[in-house]
Amino acid sequence: MTFGFAPSAATSMSAAADSANRLARILEPAEWAAAGIPLLRNPREVVSGLHARHRPTPATAVVAVLDHEERLTASASFARRSVTADGWEFRNSLLAHLRRVIPHDLRRRTPVRTAVLLYCREGDERWTEEDGAWMWGLRDACTLHGLRCGAYITLTRGGWQVLGEGRGGRRPSSASQPAALADTAPAQDPAPSRTGGGAAQALHRSLADTAPAQDPAPSRTGGGAAQALHRSAAR
Numbered sequence: 280m281t282f283g284f285a286p287s288a289a290t291s292m293s294a295a296a297d298s299a300n301r302l303a304r305i306l307e308p309a310e311w312a313a314a315g316i317p318l319l320r321n322p323r324e325v326v327s328g329l330h331a332r333h334r335p336t337p338a339t340a341v342v343a344v345l346d347h348e349e350r351l352t353a354s355a356s357f358a359r360r361s362v363t364a365d366g367w368e369f370r371n372s373l374l375a376h377l378r379r380v381i382p383h384d385l386r387r388r389t390p391v392r393t394a395v396l397l398y399c400r401e402g403d404e405r406w407t408e409e410d411g412a413w414m415w416g417l418r419d420a421c422t423l424h425g426l427r428c429g430a431y432i433t434l435t436r437g438g439w440q441v442l443g444e445g446r447g448g449r450r451p452s453s454a455s456q457p458a459a460l461a462d463t464a465p466a467q468d469p470a471p472s473r474t475g476g477g478a479a480q481a482l483h484r485s486l487a488d489t490a491p492a493q494d495p496a497p498s499r500t501g502g503g504a505a506q507a508l509h510r511s512a513a514r
Contacts, residue, residue, distance in 0.1 A: 304366030305411035311443040319430050320349055323448055326432060326439045330451040331458045335399035342373050344381050345393045353380040364409040369416030377424050384425030394421050395429035399453050404440040
C-alpha cells in the first residue's frame with residue numbers, strides 16, 4: 280500500500296506566484312532594444328579582451344566596467360549558481376561582484392561609467408529566458424551601483440552576439456583558445472620621450488650623420504694643427 284499527500288491549494292498558489300514573479304524579472308529583446316542601451320564602438324575588441332582575461336567556460340558570467348572611452352576599468356567573472364533563471368538572483372550576484380571590484384557612483388547626477396555583461400553558455404545565439412533574466416539583473420544592478428547599463432553579450436560555440444543589436448562574430452567563441460592580452464590591446468605609437476629602443480637610437484645616429492660638419496673653435500681645441508700654428512708664429 281502506498282501513501283501520498285496531495286499538494287495543498289496554498290502551495291500551488293505560492294508556486295504559481297513565484298513563477299509569475301520570475302517571469303516578470305525577464306526582459307524581452309524588444310524591451311532591451313527600446314531601453315536606450317548605449318552601443319559599443321568596438322564590441323569585438325571588448326569581447327576579445329574579456330575572453331583573453333577571464334577565459335570563460337559555459338555557465339560563466341563576466342561583468343566589466345568601462346570608462347567613457349571604452350577602456351576597461353574593472354572586471355570580475357563568476358559561475359552561475361542559481362538553478363532557475365531568476366533575474367533577482369542574477370542581480371544579486373552581479374551587484375556583489377561589482378561591489379568587490381569598483382566603488383559605486385551613486386553620488387553622481389548622471390552615470391559616467393558603463394557596465395557590460397558577457398555570458399558564456401551552451402546553445403546558439405538566439406535569445407532565451409535565461410538571457411532575459413541576465414538582462415533584467417544587469418539593468419537593476421547598474422541602477423543600484425550608479426552605473427550606466429551597457430551591452431549584454433552571449434558567448435557560445437558559434438561565436439559572440441550582442442543581443443538587441445544584431446552584431447556578432449565567430450571568434451572568439453566558447454570553444455576557441457583565448458588570445459594573449461597583448462594581442463587584444465589596440466596598437467599605439469609610443470611617445471619618443473618614453474622609449475629608449477633601437478628605433479630612437481637609430482634616429483639620433485641618422486641625424487648626427489647628416490648634420491653639416493663644423494670647424495671647431497681654436498680656443499677649444501688642443502690638436503696638432505693649433506700647436507704648429509703657434510710654433511710658426513714664434514719663429
